[in-house]
Amino acid sequence: MMAQFISKKDLLAWLEKLIQERTLIAPARTNDLLLFQLISRVDDIVLNSNTELSPKECFFPATETLFTVRTNEGHTELVAETVDRETVIFGLRPCDAMGIALIDRPFLAEPADTLYGQHRARTILVGLACSQPKGECFCTSLGGGPDDATHLDILLTEVEDGYIVQAVTERGKEILPPVAERELPLPPTPSLEAIPTEGLPEVMKRFFEAPYWSRLADRCLHCNICAYVCPTCYCFDVRDYSTKGTVERVRSWESCQSPGFTRIAGGYDPRPTKGARLRQRFYHKFLYFPEQFGALGCVGCGRCIRACPVNIDIREIISDIQRMGAKGGA
Amino acid sequence: MAIDYQPRIVGFLCNWCSYAGADMAGTSRMTYPSNILIIRVPCSGRVDPLLVVKCFEQGADGVLVSGCHPGDCHYAEGNYHARRRFALLRSLLDFLGIEKERLRVEWVSASEGGRFRELVSSFTEEVIRLGPRGEVTVGPQSADP
Amino acid sequence: MDPSQQIREKAKELLTSGAVQCVIGYERATDGVTARPLFAYEVEDVDRFIFDQTCSHNLTRYLLDKRDKDTAVVAKPCDSRAINLLLNEKQIQRERVFVIGVACQGVVETEWNHVTERLQTRCELCRQHTPVIYDFLVGEAPEEEPPSQAYPDVSQIEARPIAERRSLWEGHFSRCIRCYACRQVCPGCYCTECFVEQLDPLWAGIRIAPPENEIWHTIRAFHLAGRCIGCNECERVCPVNIPLSLLNRKLEKEVDQLFGFQAGLSAEALPPFATFEKEEILE
Numbered sequence: 001m002m003a004q005f006i007s008k009k010d011l012l013a014w015l016e017k018l019i020q021e022r023t024l025i026a027p028a029r030t031n032d033l034l035l036f037q038l039i040s041r042v043d044d045i046v047l048n049s050n051t052e053l054s055p056k057e058c059f060f061p062a063t064e065t066l067f068t069v070r071t072n073e074g075h076t077e078l079v080a081e082t083v084d085r086e087t088v089i090f091g092l093r094p095c096d097a098m099g100i101a102l103i104d105r106p107f108l109a110e111p112a113d114t115l116y117g118q119h120r121a122r123t124i125l126v127g128l129a130c131s132q133p134k135g136e137c138f139c140t141s142l143g144g145g146p147d148d149a150t151h152l153d154i155l156l157t158e159v160e161d162g163y164i165v166q167a168v169t170e171r172g173k174e175i176l177p178p179v180a181e182r183e184l185p186l187p188p189t190p191s192l193e194a195i196p197t198e199g200l201p202e203v204m205k206r207f208f209e210a211p212y213w214s215r216l217a218d219r220c221l222h223c224n225i226c227a228y229v230c231p232t233c234y235c236f237d238v239r240d241y242s243t244k245g246t247v248e249r250v251r252s253w254e255s256c257q258s259p260g261f262t263r264i265a266g267g268y269d270p271r272p273t274k275g276a277r278l279r280q281r282f283y284h285k286f287l288y289f290p291e292q293f294g295a296l297g298c299v300g301c302g303r304c305i306r307a308c309p310v311n312i313d314i315r316e317i318i319s320d321i322q323r324m325g326a327k328g329g330a
Numbered sequence: 331m332a333i334d335y336q337p338r339i340v341g342f343l344c345n346w347c348s349y350a351g352a353d354m355a356g357t358s359r360m361t362y363p364s365n366i367l368i369i370r371v372p373c374s375g376r377v378d379p380l381l382v383v384k385c386f387e388q389g390a391d392g393v394l395v396s397g398c399h400p401g402d403c404h405y406a407e408g409n410y411h412a413r414r415r416f417a418l419l420r421s422l423l424d425f426l427g428i429e430k431e432r433l434r435v436e437w438v439s440a441s442e443g444g445r446f447r448e449l450v451s452s453f454t455e456e457v458i459r460l461g462p463r464g465e466v467t468v469g470p471q472s473a474d475p
Numbered sequence: 476m477d478p479s480q481q482i483r484e485k486a487k488e489l490l491t492s493g494a495v496q497c498v499i500g501y502e503r504a505t506d507g508v509t510a511r512p513l514f515a516y517e518v519e520d521v522d523r524f525i526f527d528q529t530c531s532h533n534l535t536r537y538l539l540d541k542r543d544k545d546t547a548v549v550a551k552p553c554d555s556r557a558i559n560l561l562l563n564e565k566q567i568q569r570e571r572v573f574v575i576g577v578a579c580q581g582v583v584e585t586e587w588n589h590v591t592e593r594l595q596t597r598c599e600l601c602r603q604h605t606p607v608i609y610d611f612l613v614g615e616a617p618e619e620e621p622p623s624q625a626y627p628d629v630s631q632i633e634a635r636p637i638a639e640r641r642s643l644w645e646g647h648f649s650r651c652i653r654c655y656a657c658r659q660v661c662p663g664c665y666c667t668e669c670f671v672e673q674l675d676p677l678w679a680g681i682r683i684a685p686p687e688n689e690i691w692h693t694i695r696a697f698h699l700a701g702r703c704i705g706c707n708e709c710e711r712v713c714p715v716n717i718p719l720s721l722l723n724r725k726l727e728k729e730v731d732q733l734f735g736f737q738a739g740l741s742a743e744a745l746p747p748f749a750t751f752e753k754e755e756i757l758e
Contacts, residue, residue, distance in 0.1 A: 031650065031716045052714060053652070062652055063683040135506075135588060218537070219512040223656035225714050237681050252681040253652070260672065274540065306587040309656060309712035310532070311504040311511035380670060380678055383693050387686045401753065410751035417757035418700055418729055425633065425725045426693065427641025464641070 004179040007162040014177035026090040054231035083118035097151035099231025105293040127152035136302030141195040203325035214275025226304040227255035337391040346404035348396035354443030363454040375408025392457035478526040500549040506588040533706040536662040547573035555606035556704035556739025557662040576609025651688040657709035696722040704739040
């Protein structure tokens with residue numbers, strides 16, 4: 001088929017140009033970790049694997065000041081934060097692009113989150129198709145795929161001496177580098193293990209009271225790792241900090257796994273047990289989010305599987321629940 | 331180092347001994363550098379290492395903890411515990427790259443106004459020599475209840 | 476008999492007799508090569524127990540979740556010191572805990588789906604091959620070597636110029652995302668309200684930024700001084716590779732040198748910060 005092709009050399013030149021003209025974010029290595037980072041040198045970009053943390057932090061940072069209120073001699077002013085820079089995220093995998101599209105739904109539903117919306121409006125997504133998905137990847141079981149261009153502005157697919165370039169949106173077309181038309185076959189789509197996600201929300205409804213959750217939670221540490229590495233988890237805490245006439249409203253990541261996450265004034269906690277908290281994460285992903293926003297809240301990127309220190313494996317949980325469902329009962 | 335660097339020093343002084351000693355320095359009209367911000371506590375044993383670390387994170391260039399001489403603690407044992415805690419904290423801060431000289435632990439009795447003056451003068455000089463603790467990047471910190 | 480088999484038989488005996496309601500040990504993880512904790516309540520589950528050099532987790536922190544149950548736990552020598560710590564601090568009751576101690580040759584470096592043959596650094600420096608407390612011992616107890624006094628990892632950092640140390644730690648703390656996995660995995664961290672979550676006084680707040688991250692790590696290390704038993708779980712679970720063992724081992728070295736105290740060797744010893752010597756010179 002006729003495809004648009006860019007050589008590796010031309011791609012590097014294009015990335016150099018992006019570094020000059022905009023803010024370029026791409027995977028880079030720090031202390032044995034691969035993280036999405038601000039790029040100042042093209043050589044720092046590493047594309048052979050997906051990152052430890054998802055790119056949601058480009059739109060929903062771990063910590064963000066929402067606004068500041070200053071009082072000066074009786075005069076009060078509110079200074080809202082705004083996002084000024086034009087950003088390009090390069091090297092995004094299709095699963096992560098789908099993750100962004102999924103958290104768009106809660107963040108951009110009316111009333112839309114201003115800062116998230118600004119980050120989104122000023123960011124172009126240039127994706128990279130996966131030629132070697134990891135063993136834990138299961139994006140195809142969640143409506144995605146290793147070469148799915150759907151939620152990107154541009155998708156690059158690696159071929160022998162360069163990349164096939166697909167401009168998906170108008171925004172993508174606007175910044176497209178110079179490409180050559182070439183007769184090239186698209187590389188075959190890698191195949192992934194199938195995880196039984198069919199009909200999952202309906203099955204979840206039947207097992208809310210099952211002892212399965214507290215047994216599973218026995219080994220859970222109730223840290224925040226799974227939620228923080230996840231492209232589709234989006235819980236946060238908001239607090240005001242003040243000192244001498246200045247108040248700053250700060251938003252930071254939080255997670256339903258944290259003990260005390262749901263504790264309310266007076267000390268009552270509707271999820272006081274480990275089992276209740278662990279159950280919540282999977283119910284949110286596989287029942288509540290689908291009910292509210294029409295899609296499962298997981299993209300099959302496999303990060304939580306790799307990162308969990310005690311091997312709480314979301315694929316195992318999905319299979320267990322489906323098996324319990326097939327047996328009947330509850 | 332900035333030419334007009336004025337170090338910010340926090341001093342935790344115990345009510346019964348070192349605070350009284352500082353008071354005596356004052357009433358005797360002894361002069362000492364005013365960089366030190368004094369916080370009165372009941373006992374040096376009450377000074378939580380957290381307080382010291384927080385001071386450094388909020389911009390203090392030096393912290394002084396002072397109490398009764400060991401053996402003379404108004405509460406009998408408080409300063410013995412403080413002595414152990416701060417020996418450890420100084421070596422931990424040093425390990426983290428915060429010079430141990432920035433945390434000074436000295437015992438000053440209520441009658442030692444002169445000693446207090448000498449202590450603050452020499453400590454302030456030391457902190458000036460060490461330079462500013464580091465760029466303060468922390469924003470407003472305390473929450474309104 | 477290999478350790479896995481010994482553990483399975485002991486677990487079966489304990490569960491069948493009703494001596495315990497739960498046995499905490501290790502089983503194979505879903506990657507097929509690493510290990511994960513296993514909680515066996517029924518006799519049918521005991522065949523899943525394994526023990527080998529991939530069994531890095533310190534299972535004793537789960538005893539804090541099972542205070543109302545009679546529980547057996549598989550404990551390596553370092554883990555067993557945590558049991559002494561929890562007994563010393565009156566967090567668990569001796570009668571409710573059955574310790575299946577394991578004589579240990581060290582555990583290897585592992586990460587998801589990848590088991591190396593390299594011993595973990597803490598195991599290279601460890602000289603304790605037999606648990607310090609146990610009700611049943613699995614494996615042969617080798618001849619004990621004297622405890623290691625060497626802290627080459629700590630000394631190497633101490634030897635660097637102070638400005639280098641500062642930028643080293645600033646770099647590490649800037650990566651912290653405050654997931655608190657280090658705290659959650661630690662048997663010594665069991666406060667019902669952790670200082671970092673206090674609102675009044677406010678020590679750190681919710682901002683995830685280097686100054687607050689530094690307060691978090693500095694004070695957590697300090698709260699573990701004289702208490703950390705060196706299982707190194709905190710460093711293993713950290714998702715952003717912060718070398719937390721350096722902080723804890725620095726304090727372990729200081730406490731040993733200043734007070735002659737090592738954590739977790741006895742359930743009765745007086746902790747170093749609960750006591751003092753009137754005439755001690757510490758610096």
